[in-house]
Amino acid sequence: MAHTHHGHGHDHHHHHAPPAEFGRAFGWGIALNLLFVAGETAGGLWANSSALLSDAGHNLSDVLSLALAWGATWLAKRRATERFTYGYKGATIQAALLNAALLYLALGFILWDTLDHLRHPTPVNGTVVMALAGLGIVVNGFTAWLFHSGQKGDVNVRGAYLHMLTDMLVSVGVVVGGALVYFTGWMWLDPAISFVILVVVGYSSWGLLRETIQMALQAAPESIDMAAVREFLLARPGVVGVHDLHVWPLSTQDTALTAHLVRSNSGNSNEFLGELQHDLVHAFNISHCTVQLEDVAPAMGAHGCCDEKPVPARKSKQEA
Secondary structure, three states: OOEEEEOOEEEEOOOOOOOOOOHHHHHHHHHHHHHHHHHHHHHHHHHOOHHHHHHHHHHHHHHHHHHHHHHHHHHHOOOOOOOOOOOOOOHHHHHHHHHHHHHHHHHHHHHHHHHHHHHOOOOOOHHHHHHHHHHHHHHHHHHHHHHHHHOOOOHHHHHHHHHHHHHHHHHHHHHHHHHHHHHHOOOOHHHHHHHHHHHHHHHHHHHHHHHHHHHHOOOOOOOOOHHHHHHHHHOOOOEEEEEEEEEEEOOOOOEEEEEEEEEOOOOOHHHHHHHHHHHHHHHHOOOEEEEEEEOOOOOOOOOOHHHOOOOOOOOOOOOO
16 A cells, blocks of 8 residues: 655555465465474484484474464454554564574574584484485475465565475485485485585575564665665656655565655646656555655754755756
8 A cells, every 4th residue: 555645635545466375375385394394303313314303403493484474474464553553564574584583593403413413423324314305305395386476575475485495405415415325324424414404594594584684674675776766756757856765664565665855846746646656666666655745945954854964956957
């Protein structure tokens, strides 16, 4: 939903872009991964494989991640209230941040176990390792496919997709490691491969952690070039100055903008704001905008918002 406001009244323009439904994908992903974690844990204990146990631990963290993301998606659909005026959309950001933190916590515990196995290598049943990891390729590959279509538009869905895709690739590595242990008898290979798994997962998840922290701090989304947004606003008919420009995520799908635009002529405000809202959605996917129109540049002093430095107003063609 997008809104545009000006100083002489309020004009509301609504844009509806319903997000894709991934409830079924979350349900299938959680059910399949819970079954796989149970089988992989039992197999890892029986085969004495730290690689399988580390993979099971990571898959368990993925189940929790999927559950949190699913719950946040459900909360985001609830209506706004007098207290929560933006609704509960921010829950998707909090869930994404918590999921990233839990992932690295799980990696820390798994690393401790892997180092212990490196110091004290023990016999591993390579056949069981390869069989269970092969099943993991199927389970994680299918789950990743369920989220593939929505991974570009929502950091929650993208997190689920990347976790599942990473797990599938890790399972490929475990199969290779199990084969090497089976044919060479080198017991140290299993914990060594487990260590490689940790590095791969940690590295592949770093970008997601950084992005969720930025979203929690209400930074402008990485997909939006703030300089381009400012130039876009300055290029609107009659606009000679922009100040108090802010862009931040309302959720993992919705982006908001507020700005003061200084115009050299009043013109038709309703038409101007309607076209502005429409173009912001299509040019930057900014679906909620609040714009204040001003006839002259205000004196930016102690009341300036967030210590923002004023941008000098451009001269119109008539004044040049």
